Amino acid sequence: MRWSQLYVPTLREDPADADAVSHRLLVRGGFVRQLMAGHYSLLPLAVRVRAKIVDVIREEMTAIGAQEFVLPAMHPAEVWQRTGRWEVMGEEMFRLKDRKGADMALGMTHEEIFTVLSQELRSYRDLPQLWYQFQTKFRDEARPKSGLLRVREFTMKDSYSFDAADEGLDHSFDLHRGAYERIFERLGLPAIAVQASSGSMGGSASVEFMSPSDAGEDLVVRCLGCGYAANTEKATSALAAVTDGPGLDMPERFDTPDARTIDELARLHCVPAERQIKTLVYVVDDQLTLVLLRGDHSLVEQKLIDTLAATAVRPATAEEIQAALGASPGSLGAVGVTGLPILADEALRGRTDMTTGANTDGVHLRGLSVERDIAVQRWADLREVVSGEPCPACGEPLEVVVTIEVGHIFKLGRKYTETLGVTVLGPDGDRVVPTMGSYGIGVERAMASIVETHHDEKGIVWPVSVAPFEVAVVALGVTDATVAEAAEDLYRQLRAERVDVLLDDRNERPGVKFSDVELVGIPYRITVGARGLAEGTVEVTTRATGETQLVPVAQAVEHVRKLLTAAA
Template structure:
């Protein structure tokens, strides 16, 4: 490709609204343009990168026996209603009606639609199956931001496995996990496989692939000594045992007129946060619910939803709280409360001599025993793990890392095949409901995350496997016939070697050409100038290291070949 024929609208200044590094560089480098919030046009350079990412994913999916489909992006509501997710997906689902008034949706994901196709499976001999696609997904994200990292329209590689029994699902899950590890390695993405919540997807287990990045919005808890790693929605830790006093025979009231928060009760009345009980009043699937935690702990809402197999949670309003407990936030407690479900975090189990609100404004209770004085109906791990707490497996202090989710795999079970009536004839002739897995990678998010991982002050530093072009041949003059002929010759040789090469034949100053090549991140640059040619040499520069070497013109392609081979060998 010749640069003079390529549309690359590079910018000299950062876009004012770009927060993430990838957003800034992809706009500056002429890869993307925003149409509206959460919707981006991919320009030619981004399309080239995207196609290389897709091909890497496709190769690894083919290697595990997956077959590619393309399914509709618009779905009838009836299928989602049968699975129970028409209501669960809430406002994130784009919904519309056709001209006949039928309810439709733009697909957020395709579990239901692939399962409809699976209704044509007839026998256990048809299994296992692994089906996948690259398809546009739509999610009405409330706060799209960070360029391609949080959008409302994106491409996902989503695959689905159908197996006869649990051991088959385990195998399909493991195949995908290994394939994803190879994919992210080939993309140059560091990805941590972590335990995660299945959320609205359902199922028995899930693993997220998280790439460390300050641009991320997800927190991963990991152990530096062993392999333990989990999303904060799933993470646990081994809290140190607490030595409590015996407390009182019954809780004792004391006045706290100016203490409405955990910190104020500590500061004004000397009650440490870890000896307080925090009482949260929440509405979980339309039912008012009390959740109690240690005063210095934070609730993870997804853990609560998972513990109750619920779908939605929100804070109760001041009016709802007053009507249920007779007090305002700041003096709330669960002692003596009946008629409402009460959930307690496991960190409170067995605790004595604790302090909590008395459900009277400006009054607290002290000396209480949790299991004696609170009618807990459900115990669960509900709290957020923080840095420094002991690993649940080896006891080492845990780290909390900011990450971007780049992939997620689920063991779905039979949720969708049961809801949509998929059965096959088993070996003994009885009807058997297949068991499913679901596996996703966001393509444009992976593209942006690669930029977050591979950049410097000059611009993007693409890994060669996904770069829009692997080599740029830069001619320093378009009027010097010796320069143009040498550059054209190198361009033809590289094309003959099937190297993805860009010839910069623009009538621009050398500084502009160099800045653009560095900005868009081409891994190798061959610079052809009159002074070098007079000595029989060209410059070969490696973008990632900045190393520049003078090489004979006739040996330039061979030198480049050796550098590529060395790089590919180092990449494994």
């Protein structure tokens, strides 16, 4: 490809609305343009990178025996209604009606649709099956941002496994985990495999692949000592033991008219946050529910959802709280409360001499014993782990890392096959319900995540495996016939060696050409100039290191070929 024929609208200034490095550089480098919030056009350079990412994924999926499909992006509501997810997906699902008034949806994911296809499986001998596709997904994000990292329209590689027994699912899950590890390694994308919540997908085991980046929105808790890693939605820690006093024979009321927060109670009434009980009120599937945590701990809502297998969770309104408990937030407690479910975090189990709200505005209770004075109906791990707490596996301090989710794999089990009536003939002649797994990678998000990891002050530094071009031949002074002919000759030789090469044949100043090549991130640059040719050499520059070597013209192609081989 010749740069003079290629559409690469590079910019000299950062876009004003770019809040992530990848967003800034992909726009500046002429890779993407925004149509509207959350919707991006991929320009030729991005299409080339995307194709290489897809090729890597496809090769690894093929290697584990997966077969490629292409399924519709628009789905009938009826299938989603049968699994209950028409309601669960809420406002994130794009919904529409066709001309006959039938409800339709733009696919957020394809569990239901692949499961419908699996109804044609007849026998356990047809299993296992590993099916996958590359398909556009639509999610009506409330706040799309950060370029390709949070969008409303994107390409996902989603795959699905069907097995006759749980042991088969375990094997399919492990195959995908290994494939994902190889995919991210080949893409040059550091990814931590962490325990995660299955969320609205359902199922049991769930592993996210998280790439550390300041542009991320997910927090991962990990231990550098033993390798423990989990999303904050699943992470636990080994809290230090607490020694409590005996407390009082019964809780004692005391006035706190000026204390409506944990901090104010600690500051004004000398009650440390770790000796307070925080009472939160949630509506869980239309049921008002009390959630108790230690005063210095925060709730992870996904843990609450997972604990109760809830489909709809929201904080109660001030009016709902007042009607149920007779007090306002800041003076709430669970002592003496009956008729409402009460959940408590494990960190409160066995605690004594604690303080909580009295359900009277401006009044608290002290000296209470949790298990004596509160009718806790369920104990669960509900709190958010913070940096420095001991690892639950080895006791070393945990660290919390900001990350981007680049892949997610689930053991779905029989949730979808049972609901949609899928059975096969088992080995003993009985009907068997297949068990499923679901496995996803966002293609454009992977592209942006690679940029977040591979860049410098000059622009993108693509790994060779996904770079839009592997080599740029830059002719300095294209009006010089000797320079133009030498550059053309190197271009032809590299193409003959099946190197993905771009010839910069533009009549531009050297500084413009160098800046553009660095901005778009081509791994290797061969600079052809009159001065070097007079000495029989060209310059070969490695983008990642900035190192430049003088190489004889006759050896330039072989030199670059060796560099590419070493980088592969």
